[in-house]
Amino acid sequence: MKKILVIHTGGTISMKQETDGTVTLSAENPLLGKEDLLPSDIQLFEEEIFNLPSPHIRLEDMLAVKRRIDRAQEEGFYGVVVTHGTDTLEETAYFLDVTLEKRISVVLTGAMRSSNEIGSDGLYNFIRAVITAANADSANQGVLVVFNDEIHSAQFVTKTHTTNVNTFRTPTFGPVGLISKNGVYFVKEAVERQTYAIETVAGTVPLLKAYAGMDGTMFEMCLAKKVDGLVIEAFGAGNLPPSTLPAVQALIDSGIPIALVSRCSNGMAEDIYDYQGGGVGLKKMGVMFVKGLTGQKARIRLIIGINAGLSGEALIDFMTV
Numbered sequence: 001m002k003k004i005l006v007i008h009t010g011g012t013i014s015m016k017q018e019t020d021g022t023v024t025l026s027a028e029n030p031l032l033g034k035e036d037l038l039p040s041d042i043q044l045f046e047e048e049i050f051n052l053p054s055p056h057i058r059l060e061d062m063l064a065v066k067r068r069i070d071r072a073q074e075e076g077f078y079g080v081v082v083t084h085g086t087d088t089l090e091e092t093a094y095f096l097d098v099t100l101e102k103r104i105s106v107v108l109t110g111a112m113r114s115s116n117e118i119g120s121d122g123l124y125n126f127i128r129a130v131i132t133a134a135n136a137d138s139a140n141q142g143v144l145v146v147f148n149d150e151i152h153s154a155q156f157v158t159k160t161h162t163t164n165v166n167t168f169r170t171p172t173f174g175p176v177g178l179i180s181k182n183g184v185y186f187v188k189e190a191v192e193r194q195t196y197a198i199e200t201v202a203g204t205v206p207l208l209k210a211y212a213g214m215d216g217t218m219f220e221m222c223l224a225k226k227v228d229g230l231v232i233e234a235f236g237a238g239n240l241p242p243s244t245l246p247a248v249q250a251l252i253d254s255g256i257p258i259a260l261v262s263r264c265s266n267g268m269a270e271d272i273y274d275y276q277g278g279g280v281g282l283k284k285m286g287v288m289f290v291k292g293l294t295g296q297k298a299r300i301r302l303i304i305g306i307n308a309g310l311s312g313e314a315l316i317d318f319m320t321v
């Protein structure tokens with residue numbers, strides 16, 4: 001028997017549609033008691049640790065999920081499935097990927113259509129996630145996200161569509177595997193990663209997106225608020241308008257770590273352009289170029305780095321791997 005722990009956290013997968021078309025929290029989780037739909041060698045243990053729409057999920061909640069999975073590893077579970085709202089699912093998945101010293105499979109899933117909507121994807125995704133968690137190859141992968149018969153790594157997956165069931169994509173690198181009618185197939189090996197077992201998630205780390213004509217106002221506000229770190233979604237390969245530079249420099253001078261990603265949905269930020277505001281100058285100023293992560297994941301990473309006590313060169317190494 002393969003014992004799989006299911007941690008329900010809420011989201012559309014556990015919601016229902018009202019007669020007026022609005023979608024709300026359901027008092028009873030519609031996924032409970034579906035073991036009959038699974039292969040007979042899988043035994044489910046389900047816990048509803050919260051029932052939150054995922055815009056309500058905080059870093060503290062992600063830490064609570066991580067701690068429950070730590071215990072599950074000690075309790076001898078074969079794997080863990082986390083059901084979660086899709087809005088912030090990628091952030092929780094990435095948080096777990098960087099903080100869990102993982103020895104068993106960990107799979108996140110959710111739904112785009114609530115439990116009683118026509119074509120609801122919740123139960124289907126749930127069953128496929130459990131089957132993936134029970135697969136022998138899944139433990140060797142990082143934290144996984146299963147949607148619509150695709151398996152994605154937590155590191156690069158992102159929600160790309162507001163309502164489509166095929167919303168979770170991995171833009172630059174593609175999925176790591178798929179679930180067919182007969183089995184689970186991985187086509188990529190997991191990238192070697194170092195994990196950081198943090199105990200706190202303190203700190204204010206805003207995320208700013210660059211736009212044409214941006215000036216230093218938002219950066220000055222961050223300085224005035226004494227933020228603990230900042231993530232910038234810069235243009236293209238990693239560039240900013242010249243008018244932001246004095247404020248960016250002031251933040252760096254006051255010791256606030258700044259990480260930079262691209263606002264493009266494909267590729268990675270690099271120091272290529274050597275004009276005013278270009279990546280070459282930003283890197284020389286001390287801005288950390290993060291490879292391939294979205295802004296929201298770079299923010300999770302910077303908070304983890306800060307709470308792991310990293311600073312200076314160690315923080316740069318952690319952020320720029």
Ligand SMILES: NC(=O)C[C@H](N)C(=O)O
Pocket residue numbers: 010011012013052053054055084085086087088110111112113
């Ligand atoms: N599809 C979903 O789960 C979206 C919902 N707003 C949530 O994240 O909780």
